[in-house]
Amino acid sequence: MIFELDNVELYFKNKRILNGIYLKAETGKVTAILGRNGCGKSSLLSIAFGTLQPKYKLVRLNSKPLLKPLYKTEIAKYLPQYNFLPNDLKLSFIFKLFQLDWSLFIQKFKVFSSFKHYKIKTLSGGERRIIETYIILKTKSSIIFLDEPFSHLSPLHIELVKQLIAEEKKDKIIIISDHMYQHIIEVSDTIYLLKNGTTKKIEQLTELEDYKYLSEGSL
Ligand SMILES: Nc1ncnc2c1ncn2[C@@H]1O[C@H](COP(=O)(O)OP(=O)(O)OP(=O)(O)O)[C@@H](O)[C@H]1O
Numbered sequence: 249m250i251f252e253l254d255n256v257e258l259y260f261k262n263k264r265i266l267n268g269i270y271l272k273a274e275t276g277k278v279t280a281i282l283g284r285n286g287c288g289k290s291s292l293l294s295i296a297f298g299t300l301q302p303k304y305k306l307v308r309l310n311s312k313p314l315l316k317p318l319y320k321t322e323i324a325k326y327l328p329q330y331n332f333l334p335n336d337l338k339l340s341f342i343f344k345l346f347q348l349d350w351s352l353f354i355q356k357f358k359v360f361s362s363f364k365h366y367k368i369k370t371l372s373g374g375e376r377r378i379i380e381t382y383i384i385l386k387t388k389s390s391i392i393f394l395d396e397p398f399s400h401l402s403p404l405h406i407e408l409v410k411q412l413i414a415e416e417k418k419d420k421i422i423i424i425s426d427h428m429y430q431h432i433i434e435v436s437d438t439i440y441l442l443k444n445g446t447t448k449k450i451e452q453l454t455e456l457e458d459y460k461y462l463s464e465g466s467l
């Protein structure tokens with residue numbers, strides 16, 4: 249499957265945030281969006297998912313315009329920056345709800361072995377983030393949007409989430425945004441830099457320095 253987001257124009261009040269966006273992502277690849285704080289990465293992901301309505305946008309799936317927002321379909325899942333799991337639900341219930349196997353989860357994330365009957369509200373910020381990221385990555389879908397999946401995670405858990413992304417991308421389109429650029433560089437196949445409201449496809453990593461996203465010598 250090929251997902252394209254084209255011709256996006258987004259304003260908040262009279263301020264133009266996005267203009268002249270093109271992004272192409274495909275099954276088997278991780279497509280990343282990098283950019284400074286406030287450049288519009290989260291807005292772009294929400295527009296792609298269909299939960300934020302800009303002035304203009306065009307979404308194509310396999311070259312055909314998609315008129316229905318993706319969030320109304322079963323084909324896409326979205327990890328927002330904010331916590332989305334209700335506080336009072338137990339992990340056992342959540343895994344059942346999303347039809348996920350708890351034992352497969354704890355094989356990978358061993359520290360959660362004793363957490364099965366814990367409620368979401370008893371987890372730390374990072375633990376909660378791991379659960380949410382795991383659910384979005386493992387639930388049946390064809391397209392996944394991940395907004396800052398590495399925030400709040402310890403180094404070991406970041407590595408486990410990167411492994412999970414590498415496994416899941418085999419039959420999914422994964423579109424990801426995060427400030428941890430080293431991890432993004434490692435995990436992604438294609439990188440777009442969002443700057444001055446437009447996307448630039450990065451052909452060589454040194455362009456991230458040339459466009460002043462990274463300071464000289466960061467790579
Ligand atoms: N609902 C809103 N109303 C008005 N302005 C908004 C709204 N949401 C976002 N903005 C503004 O739009 C711009 C882009 O925001 P967005 O959250 O998409 O950026 P971002 O690149 O994801 O930032 P960060 O990396 O800091 O998370 C920012 O200047 C933000 O202040």
